[in-house]
Amino acid sequence: MTKYLNENIWKPVDGMVLEPIADTAVRSNINSVIIAGPGAGKTELLAQRACYLLQTGICKEPQKILAISFKVDAAENLRKRVEKRCGSELSKRFESRTFDSFSKSLVDRFRLSIDMDYRPPRDYDIIFTTREVREIAVGFLTERHPTNPNWQHGINFDVLFNHLANNSLPFSEDDADIYNWIRRRLWHILLHGKNTLKSSITFPMISRLAEYTIRNNYALKRALQSTYSHVFLDEFQDTTYHQYDLLKVAFKDSDSILTAVGDDKQRIMGWANAMDNSFSQFLVDFKATNYHLSLNHRSAPKLVEIQNVLASSMRQGAPNVTSSDKWGDQDGICQVWNFPNHFFEAEYIALEISKKIHGQGIRPRDICILVKQQEHIYAKALIQELENLNINSRIEKEYQDLLSEECIEIVIEFITLFSCEQSPKSWQRVIDLMIYLNGFDPTVDLEELVKLEKHLQSFIDEMKREVEVKQLNAAQALAFASILFQSILNFVGIDKIRSAYPKYLRDSYFQDIIDKGVQKLSEAYMKQFNWYEAVLEFLGEYSIPIMTIHKSKGLEYHTVFFLGLEDDAFWSFKSQEDADLCAFFVALSRAKQEVFFTFSNSREIMRFRELKTVEQFNVNISSLYQLLSNARVQIISFS
C-alpha cells in the first residue's frame, strides 16, 4: 500500500524553492495556465506538481497524470525529471507523451469503433511531409474539379497539408472551395489507399480521427476522464488547432484538472498551424486561472536585462523578469561578433571554445552552437576547425530522436550495466522495466522478483566477459554493437517490448531504429575504444551539440554561439517578423551565462540548390539589430 503525505506538510522536492506564485500553482486544484518567460521553471513546476499530486495521493492509484508535450525529447525530459524527483514507483502513474503518440494510441486502440468511411486499416503508414502529400495528390487524385479541371496548378501544397486537418470530422459536402473539394477526396485516398498506394496518413489527420473517436464514443471519453485525474500541457503556445479540439473533446467540462504552461514569446511553430491565441482560448473554454511567474532561474542578470528589452518590444505589457540571486549583478555576456568571412569566424570560435574547455573546465556538453537552419552548411567550417583542435562536435538532430526511443534506452541501460562496475541507477531501471514488461507485482510476488534478479545477474556476468574483449576495428565494432543489441533485446523479450510500445509492431520502423542505434554506437566506440565511454559518447557527453533554434527549445547551456545573424539566415523576416523575433528570443534565452551572435561579411550558403559563398547583409533584419542596440549589446568587429 502506498503511503501518502499530508498536503500541508508536502514540500517541493530536491530542495527547490518555488516563488510564491509557482508554489500556489503547484498546489492548485483548478484548471490553470502558467505563462512565464524562458528559464522561469515551467517544466520544473510541472515536475514538482506531479510529485505533489502523486506523493500526497491527490492523484490516487489507479488514477494517472497525463503530460502532453510536443516533441519526443521534451516528453522524455519531463518523464525523467519526474522520475528523478519522485522515484520510479510513483512516476509509473505519470504518463508523459507527445500529442502525436497520445492521439495515435487512441486511434490504434479504438479503430474498430470508427465508422467505415473514416476507419484506417490496422497497418496504415504515416506520412510527414508536404512533398509526400503533393505526390499522392497529384498522382492519385485523378478526378477533375467541375470548374477548375487543372486544379493542381493553383494549389499551395503547404496550405493543403495543414488544410487536411483544419476541421473536425465528418466533412461537410460543400465543394465550392477547391481546398475542401481536394480534402474530401484526398482523405479518402490517404485513408483507404488506392491502386498501388497503401493507406498513408499524417499526424494531424490522426489527431482529427482521435477527436472523432472520442466524440462518438461516450464510454471512451468517460474512461479517459476517470483515468487521467490531471492533465499537463507543456509549451502550450505551440498547440495547433486540431490538437486543441482533441483536448476539448476529451477533457472540457470534466473533473480532470488541466495545467497548461508556456510562453507566447517562444511561439515558433506558427508555420505548423499553431494557434494564434491558445492561452486566451484556454482561459475561456476551461474557465482557467492565470498565473505569471517573474523569476528567471536560468540566465545571468546581464542576459535577463536583454531578454526584458526584447520581451517588452515583442509583447506589450510583458512583465519585467529578474534573475535568481545565485548570480552577481554584472554576470552574463551577450555580444555580436563581426567577421570578414566564415573561415575567420570558424577559426576564432574554435579557439574560444578550446579556451573554455581547456582553460575554464567547461564541459563540451555545456556549450552549444546554434543556427537558424541548415546546420550542416552553417557549421561546416567550424566543425572542421574544432576537429583540428581535437574537439568533437555533432549535429544533434541525428541523435535527439534516436536517443528518446525506448528500445535504445533499454540497450543503453544494459550496456552501462555490462561495462561499469557501479551503476545502481541502471540496475534499478532495468529491474523496473523487466517487472513492468513481465507484469507482476514485486511487493506480492517476491519469489518472482528474486528469480528475475538472479536471471539478470547471470546475463550481466556473461555479457561482462564479452565486452572486455580486446580493442576492435571499425568492422568488428559494428558487428559487436549489433550482437549487443540483439542479445539485449532478446533477453528482455522482443514481443514484450513490442506489446509495451506498439510503434515497434511495425517491423520496418523497429529495424530502422535498431540499425541506426547499432551504427551510432559503433561510431561512438571508434572514438573511445571502450563500451562504457562509447555509451557516454553516444549520449553526447563529449561533443559540442550543433542544432537549429527549433531543436534547442527547452534546452540550456553555459555558453551559446549563434552563427549567422544575417539576412540570408532570416530570409523571411519581412513576412514573419514576429515568428523570427520569437526564434531569436529562444536562441538568446538558451544561454545561462554567455551568448555570442556572429555576422560574417561573406558566407557559404545554399542558393538555388547550389553551395555558394555570397556577401551577407543585415538590412532586412535591421530592426533586430536595433533591438540589440537598444539593449546595449556590444558589437565587436574582427578583421
Ligand SMILES: Nc1ncnc2c1ncn2[C@@H]1O[C@H](COP(=O)(O)OP(=O)(O)OP(=O)(O)O)[C@@H](O)[C@H]1O
Ligand atoms: N525553483 C527553482 N529553483 C532553482 N532552480 C530552478 C527552479 N526552477 C527551475 N530551476 C532551474 O532553472 C532552469 C530552467 O528551468 P525550466 O527548464 O523548468 O524552465 P522553463 O520555464 O521550462 O524554460 P524554457 O521556457 O526556457 O524552456 C533549469 O536548470 C531548472 O533546473
